[in-house]
Amino acid sequence: MTDPDPRTPALPVAVFADDAQALPTTALGQAAAAAATPNAVTPVLVIDQPQPGAVLFIDETPTAPAFTCSARIVGVMPDPTPNTAFNWTMTTVDTTARRVTCKALEEAPGLVGGQWTPSPDVRGGDVTITVTATVAGTTVTGKVGLKILGRNPDESAVRAFCQAVGGTQDGTNLILIARHETRFQQFDPATHLPKVNPTSDAGGIMQLLNPPASCEARWNWQQNVREAADLLTKKRAGAIGDLAPFRDAAGHFRSDRQWPNDQVLRYETLQRYAGGTYWDRDQDKKILIRNPGRRDAKGNWIPSGFISELGLPE
Structure with missing residues (x-):
């Protein structure tokens, strides 16, 4: 924090121009x-x-x-x-x-x-x-x-706050997002202005986009993390509802990967945070298939951009 130096000789300042940067x-x-x-x-x-x-x-x-x-x-x-x-x-x-x-x-x-x-x-x-x-x-x-x-916080402070806000469910997810999106930085180190994507206006340490970061979350990195945690909660709730028809009698999600429920839901939630969905839904067979839009012309699987960028195995 930098305050005006009380030792600086007082300058008479009045009737400023609109930009108010220099004394007329x-x-x-x-x-x-x-x-x-x-x-x-x-x-x-x-x-x-x-x-x-x-x-x-x-x-x-x-x-x-x-x-x-x-x-x-x-x-x-x-x-x-x-x-x-x-x-x-x-x-x-x-x-x-x-x-x-x-x-x-x-x-x-x-x-x-x-x-x-x-x-x-x-x-x-x-x-x-x-x-x-x-x-x-x-x-x-x-x-x-x-x-x-x-000024940017220390990485250790961001990690600790993400864990505290996200808890056992989303603490690690928030840390992964902050690391991937901005390397734990709220501000551009050169300008000290908030990090804002020049094409999408995604903003702050968690690069919030849809909905965008609030005015406070552009400057308050802790508020930025809180809003990201709220967004993950909402995305998870939507995923649970949309994927519910694809559970078997025992409550397990039917998928082409036969993954445990927590992984199926986690990947869907994280992909929704970034945009889109992780699972394509075969309504006839009632099975979840990793989005076929991510397969190449030979049918080979292409890892999800966001999930793989977070360093999660597929």
Whole structure:
């Protein structure tokens, strides 16, 4: 986690452009003029922290970055800041996926004294902090822009969390998916942005696609794993219902492989997670056949892409 350095000299920050990444010359001039001639010109609202263009990080645990916003009124004497009510907003916009834009808003109206410590969810993206105040009948506004990015957890932490969430039924499955899809990474190590498939928008450590990762799960790796676990549960329930007619009198699935029930159901569940089905259903013979679409022209079996990629035997 990276916080603004409190030792950094305060820069007067106000009346920012929409991208809020650099201090306009006009704002510098307004702040300087207000400070030089108090009570003679229109007051100016100055944001001292965070600094424009700051980059903060969601840490490995994951926890949102902690930082304090600081603003003051320039151009009025005595200084009205300690007794002035400030209205703060923090808007976070995430456009890492092509089809969906996530937007989060946190507000803190009427805070007296020019200080605010946001408590955002574990989400990242482009952040704009805006503050307004009214001084002697004049409304003044300041705006500053920064970014929140993410750091990857250790592989051991991901494995332990997958096992805890998935339990005996899906703990190993979640670990296999996380290893195969992203090598246990929620973020691109170079950009610190969420891993999103450029063609499908599959996102996060588990590459959730259908349904896609929620806005929180794009940035919170633990939420990404939770949603993957929920998806496996739903896929298993659908598989149980669809394959039920292919059980024999003893309750065993009839398949061309004569596999035990747990393997038949596991492979079907995992393949449904990735898309499609593992078993083709011969309704006449009431038998499950490994999807014939995966056989070559000579009838030889071609292992399922996803199942074999997970390292499971076929």
